[in-house]
């Protein structure tokens with residue numbers, strides 16, 4: 001089979017990521033083999049290629065978002081799954097036996113690995129075939145395309161986990177989606193609208209602000225303007241917001257805290273502009289706010305997201321689809337471009 005392999009690290013993906021002919025994997029007894037039709041890019045693919053901030057198994061195949069068809073099933077698979085099923089990967093590999101996993105908190109499993117990033121050697125979604133534990137695939141209804149499934153899986157699951165599982169979003173709340181034009185934000189806006197929330201989205205330029213409004217946000221604010229948080233406060237008639245969906249980090253975090261209502265909740269899943277932020281502790285104790293962290297999400301959360309995609313209530317947004325022979329351009333585009341939506345590649349289409 002053909003797969004996008006790198007055998008050394010580099011700052012420039014073009015120098016190291018090559019389409020190679022390698023043996024197709026054999027599924028273990030608890031796994032399924034998937035013919036990959038669509039796979040999408042994430043920043044963790046770049047971290048893998050760069051070899052930082054963490055070490056990963058080498059040689060490496062990246063790709064944590066993949067959708068395709070089950071073509072082989074391991075002998076001990078007991079899940080309700082059969083050859084020919086259309087599936088998407090749930091890329092959160094956990095032990096399923098520890099205290100955290102059996103408490104329903106698989107995202108807190110100490111043995112958790114992000115598939116395609118921390119797994120290997122040669123185990124990720126950017127290949128014509130891949131294998132996954134049967135418990136780590138979600139079936140797709142016929143009206144959910146492989147492209148849509150691969151575009152929404154990681155960001156949709158993570159945004160669902162932040163808003164629904166962690167922040168316990170409720171009908172009609174006021175929700176601030178920071179970075180609404182990012183892959184995460186695109187999913188966050190749509191999930192908050194499922195709950196009929198008033199959604200204020202921020203973005204870094206006018207074009208992305210307009211796109212946030214087209215996705216359903218009620219208001220859009222430019223978070224690069226120094227008084228952005230005052231605009232948010234005005235929109236809420238000085239009441240503040242119930243929930244903040246945060247992944248920008250240092251450049252906006254202190255102002256975000258000032259926007260929470262009494263007892264409001266901020267949930268964070270990243271810190272693109274820096275992690276060494278400050279907290280005015282008066283907000284924490286006087287206002288009784290909740291500061292929550294989140295990473296990835298549960299298989300059940302991914303199932304919910306895929307169901308809403310099937311219902312037409314969550315719309316995956318795709319920026320670019322690249323032929324597999326030119327898949328390395330996707331890594332370059334991730335590093336350099338202002339995207340709106342996901343970049344995909346199609347391993348069966350060279």
Ligand SMILES: [Zn+2]
Nearest residue numbers: 095098101109
């Ligand atoms: Zn576990």
